Amino acid sequence: MKKAENIIVGISIGDLNGIGSEIVLKTFEDARMLEMCTPVIFANVKTLSFLKKSFESTTMLHGIDKLDQILTGKINVLNVWREGFTLEYGVNDETVGKFAIKSFVAATNALKEGLVDVLVTAPINKYNVQSEDFKFPGHTDYLNQELEGNALMLMVQDNLRIGLLTDHIPVNEVASHLTEALIRQKIETVRQSLIQDFSINKPRIAVLGLNPHAGDGGVIGKEDDEIIKPVIKKMFEKGTMVFGPYPADGFFGSGQYEKFDAVIAAYHDQGLIPFKTLSFGNGVNYTAGLNKIRTSPDHGTAYDIAGKGIADYNSFKEAVYLALDIYKSRNEYAEISKKPLKTKEKHL
Template identity: 85%
Template sequence: MVKKAENIIVGISIGDLNGIGSEVILKTFEDSRMLELCTPVIFANVKILSFARKNFESTAALHGIDNLDQILPGKINVLNVWKEGVDVNFGTNDENAGKYAVKSFVAATSALKEGLVDVLVTAPINKFNIQSEEFKFPGHTDYLDQELEGNALMLMVQDNLRVGLLTDHIPVNEVASHLTEDLIRKKIETVKQSLIQDFSINKPKIAVLGLNPHAGDGGVIGQEENEIMKPAIKKLFEKGTMVFGPYAADGFFGSNQYEKFDAIIATYHDQGLIPFKTLSFGKGVNYTAGLNKIRTSPDHGTAYDLAGKNMADPNSFKEAVYLAIDIYNSRNEYAEISKKPLKTKEK
């Protein structure tokens, strides 16, 4: 059954309480038109959101609930994940804020796994203060990869610009040692499947960027392209995947080559995210492709320098909500089409 728009339940983790998460969430949903697109559920505590609402002079009307059976469409639902009061000190990096960011995220992920929310949108966290004996993950993506089915891949999205990563949160001096034919094959196949089922692109074209300057210059500046990347790309191409490269990364975006492809796969974090954020900052979305559930987030961090000042731009968070809903609908359409038997010609 296809859900009506307002009944698509968007689970939202609050992120770092001292960052801009609460502000961009409230600014997004105080626009009543958003409540016609979905039903938001913020995993936090209604007292925290009420404090933020007063601080930012928000007009958002909050509906506090103690379990997910109490969700009301047309309302900004706030699930009380914890009962105790928590001090909020905007702009401050502290361990307590990290603890509650994790509580919110873990509870929201659990609801996503159980199908109690349809999609998950995560507000920004601080990767340092979330670390504990119970939570030892570099960020959202790594935890989701453990908890959900599939193989997580960070895919940055802004309209038709989509940038994925072969490696993400690892030190630059370890990137080359992580590159294998198997890794490249898996990542390309994940991106291809996501483009088909999540973005409704039947025959996607994918570009892969080289690791070394000038994509190795034929082996003069490194052998990874010749020995690992080209063989992997060639095998996939021969099997019907429209994948090309490896391309020299330095001129790829400046020459607008990226516009010829449905997705670009960078070899490491900054190689992909620097050009992506240069082209789209403020409107980009971080989508975790490759999983059986849908999660998006804005393309920015906690922004402690802006926190509490009523200056944060909610556009990226709003785009993350839009994209999550679009992908949810695309997946449902793909599932319906996949079920239909192929028509045969009448004799």
């Protein structure tokens, strides 16, 4: 297994008119971070050197043109572009969006090729990144296309883990997306992630109902009884510790979530509203279910405070920590999986 400082963390810089550059550079102002990993920021060293002046970052940057020039103990910046362009904090700019995607695509390619070990993405603006070459609602959908596996958004903060059956789709389309195959796949993805990524041998998973009161016996919608419940029952009978569907309204306020290793919500806001309420800005968005590791902070570009030097970088730092923890867990899981099980000798 690699030494900690040799774990290479690829970082896509996100929207440069937002707080991405600030939270990335502030994270690595602490020299102890470089004992845990070697960061490689996919951007341009001149651009970041210019931007860091606005929030008085003391971070020293090491510009490189190729990934074989990475140095441990340094904050490496791979020059993904050379051209200059106008930056204005807080402005929604299509040109800036294009450079955010240049950074992200280059970092993803490096991840695919094994040139970086994990990927941590700074926030993008989902509107200004759209183009003929990039027609995705966000990072997760692109990664699902480029990497092996089935991507699932899993929000993580300590022992609180919330996954989603559906993510970036309109609320009026959620019910039509819920099929037995989808629910089964998402539950299995969460279960496998808890085992290999979080070292939980026999994970307990709760599934929230789609409708108020989980349908109230069919009075408030039939999806819970006719689609969700039968899948849970079948999977439980085959050994998966999955329970529900639970009425979502009181599930978190009552502390019921603490009895489970993960919770699966039916749609985006059903899961993310309680998560962001409970995580206090320290949460992480982890893309579970893929053959590579990607994390990100649980917030957006924050145009309103960009360039003011007041952005809270804890969520980004936690995203780095989680990526490193999962990398180590996966390596340990792989090692254990290779070892033959010991059996007791029979005495005749």
